Amino acid sequence: MTQVLQEEAKVPGQGAVPEKRNWRKYFSFSTDHKVIGIQYLVTSYFFYLVGGLLAEAVRTELATPEVDFVSRELYNGLFTVHATVMIFLWIVPAATGAFGNYLIPLIIGARDMAFPRLNAVAFWLIPPGGLLLMSSFLVGAPGSGWTSYPPLSLVTDQAGQAIWILSVLILGTSTILGALNFIVTILKMRSPGMTLNKMPLFCWAMLATSALILLSTPVLAGALILLGFDLIVGTAFFNPTGGGDPVVYQHMFWFYSHPAVYIMILPIFGLISEILPVHARKPIFGYRAIAYSSIAISFLGLIVWAHHMFTSGTPPWLRMFFMINTMVIAVPTGIKVFSWLATIWGGKLRLNTAMLFAMGFVSMFVIGGISGVMVSSAPFDLHVHDTYFVVAHLHYVLFGGSVFGIYAGTYHWFPKMTGRMVNETLGRIHFVLTFIGFNLAFLPMHKLGLEGMNRRIAEYDPKFTTLNLVCTIGSYILAVSVIPFLVNMGWSIFNGAKAPSNPWGGLTFEWLTTSPPPPENFEVDPVWTIGLYDYGTEEATEVIKAGPVLAMAAGAET
Amino acid sequence: MQSSAIETQTIVNYETEAAHGHHGHPDHRVFGVIVFLIAEAMIFLGLFTAYLTFRAVAPTWPPEGTPELELLLPGINTIILISSSFVIHNADSAIKKNDVKGLRTWFGITALMGIVFLAGQLYEYFHLEFGLKTNLFASTFYVLTGFHGLHVLFGLVLILAVLWRSRIAGHYSNTSHFGVEAAELYWHFVDVVWIVLFILLYLLK
DSSP: OOOTOOOOOOOTTOOOOOOOOOOOGSSSSSOOOOHHHHHHHHHHHHHHHHHHHHHHHHHHHHSSSSSSSHHHHHHHHHHHHHIIIIIIIIIIIIIIHHHHHHHHHHTTTOOOOSSHHHHHHHHHHHHHHHHHHHHHHHHHHOOSTTTTTTTHHHHHHHHHHHHHHHHHHHHHHHHHHHHHHHHHHHHHHHOTOGGGGGGGGGHHHHHHHHHHHHHHHHHHHHHHHHIIIIIOOOOOSSSSSGGHHHHHHHHHHHHHHHHHHHHHHHHHHHHHHHHHHHHHHHHOOHHHHHHHHHHHHHHHHHHHHHGTTTTTTTHHHHHHHHHHHHTTTTHHOOOOOOHHHHHHOOOOOOOHHHHHHHHHHHHHHHHHHHHHHHHSSHHHHHTTBBBBBHHHHHHHHIIIIIIHHHHHHHHHHHHHSBOOOOOOOHHHHHHHHHHHHHHHHHHHHHHHHHHTBBBSSSSSOGGGGHHHHHHHHHHHHHHHHHHHHHHHHHHHHHHBBOSSOOOOOSGGGGGGGSOOTTTSSSEEEEOOOSSSTTTTTTHHHHHHHHHHHHHHHHHOOO | OOOOOOOOEEHHHHHHHGGGTTTOOOHHHHHHHHHHHHHHHHHHHHHHHHHHHHHHSSSSSTTTTTTOOOOHHHHHHHHHHHHHHHHHHHHHHHHHOHHHHHHHHHHHHHHHHHHHHHHHHHHHHHSSSOOOOOHHHHHHHHHHHHHHHHHHHHHHHHHHHHHTTTTSTTTTSSSSSSHHHHHHHHHHHHHHHHHHHIIIIOOOO
16 A cells, blocks of 8 residues: 555655655644644544435435334434534534645645644544534434524433533534634744735635634533533523523524534635636635625624524514624625636636536525525514525535535645545536535425425425425435545545646645645745736746746745 | 736745744744633623523512622632732743742742632532522522632642742743743633622622
8 A cells, every 4th residue: 555655756856855655643643734634624524424324314204294214303313413413523624624724834834733732632622522422322312403492402302412512512622722723823823924915815714714713612612501501400591490591592502603604604715715716727806805805704793693583582673683784794795706706707717626616616605695695684584484495595505605615625635635636537427416416405495495394394294295305316416426526535545646736736835835745844935925816927827837946946046 | 916026936944934933932822822711701701691691681680589699708709819810920020030939939829829719619609598500590600600610720720730840940931931921811811700700790789
């Protein structure tokens, strides 16, 4: 095996000796941000498959109107754990942990994160947290939805619910430690000359995300501590029979969980802003607009949580406040979408898998965004609240958005991470299957919701049978779509064509070092004054062609 | 961002890494502690807001039959904790003058004051006339003060760890005192949280 994994010879003039692949380090308490990033990525993909299997079980149950595949209790456990896994063990760790850890030190020209050991601790909280959550199936899985609203969560299966609380607390701690590291790294460790207004857009996105994590996740911890006391000790913070107020839990929960949707999408915005200009071979349009809109989204995201609670007895004036703020978020988000479209416009598009997923992201996310503006409207939300319309909306932003983005990022940086190219044919098959399966599975849910089908139910009115069957078939196609992806990844790691340092002609710093980068990232610290997004210009073409060699020569003269 | 020629493509060698900051620099670490404390503050802020909401929504507060809280013991405790913040600050001044002995003295006194505070809190717990589950006020009271108490305990562990390490000659000096600063910042944080807690739980009628 190791023979196949011998790295490419030194690039002439580059000097950096690529590291020999050592598999054991990926199972160790490594403090190398690249190892940790890949640990995050592989772990979160594993839990993606687990969460996917749970989703397939849910869809199988819903293929027919009757309860025939699993029991009602198990069904509740399935969708609860599906959501929890997909949020806390897949999208958040993949979007922030994996790409944040792998890319940030590289693209800012640093040699590691600010706190490498803390970084490793943050990662190693995830496997036990995930396994703990899975173990809840042995004692009766939590069945009150990923929101765990009391009083329902206080009366359903208690052991499973307690495990859910503990597991989410562990995963939340991991996220907070990660965010702390990102903030310090981005603010303190950029290479000389890289001012905030020159740093890559992914850094802006991660800075905004980390601020959100830092401000909102602790509040969820507070809510879960109180819920845990109610559940285990028998206090009555959220239990109306003891004088408590369940709506307070909803406020605390959504103060985290609404920002959480931006925690799941902002890093993806950043990834897309990096991927599109490279493959469109055009400068990014509206660098500052994209950068500052991340901050705007982050701020607005913190003050709109109660739009999840329009039906919780919130007074109309308060609904108005949250409704308007929520709708305003469409503005910075729209700025990003227009900037991306303007970036693609007139570009020389290179339609490889990474680009397909990136453009798939833009189109699918827009659909999710539009249905988002719809549900942000209180009168409309009162009608579709807790129906499949919401399920459709959230999957368009989280699957059509986050998951497409993570796929795009995986394909785009695969050569850098592994030193091998992916197989584009398999990649395109993966994209087509995902795109068809995804739309087949979730588009009909809009109609189901508008017609009044409730979410979180195991049996439904037979009039919804046909559409549900279509959704289920779509979900099976989605399940199948993972196969070419896994085959591609597995095959390419060993047999893919050797990747050059800069296969796509990128201008950000990570493309200036070998693929994969040596442990210290750069032989010489990358500093150049050409803009990081000046793709397509003559100077940029020259620089990309010459690559790090030119940088070396120029450096030698000075 | 559009057009800039390849004016200079400078190379910075490894030797100059200190110039642009590499990990392990004290200012990064102190900044990290501050960021961490922001996260900690948000937990407390969430719990305080929950408490204030319970209070605002309840028909009577504290719920009827809640015994009046004694102010003498927690008042003394509060004074001790606030004073300890001034005491621990002297340690910082001492180590900046390379005075390890001063550092040890001031940290020692702070640790003692912390222990007295925790003992006072435990004494109060055992003499209160309500339990954790008596009513919503009692529950929030115990959870909030208990959670704060755990933070005092953690701060105490940090202080004792610094004291333990300060036995090693040269471990802390005027150029290397991150541990001292971290423990001190944390202690100030715990102190500020207590002031808010004391106002919310004891003084606000």
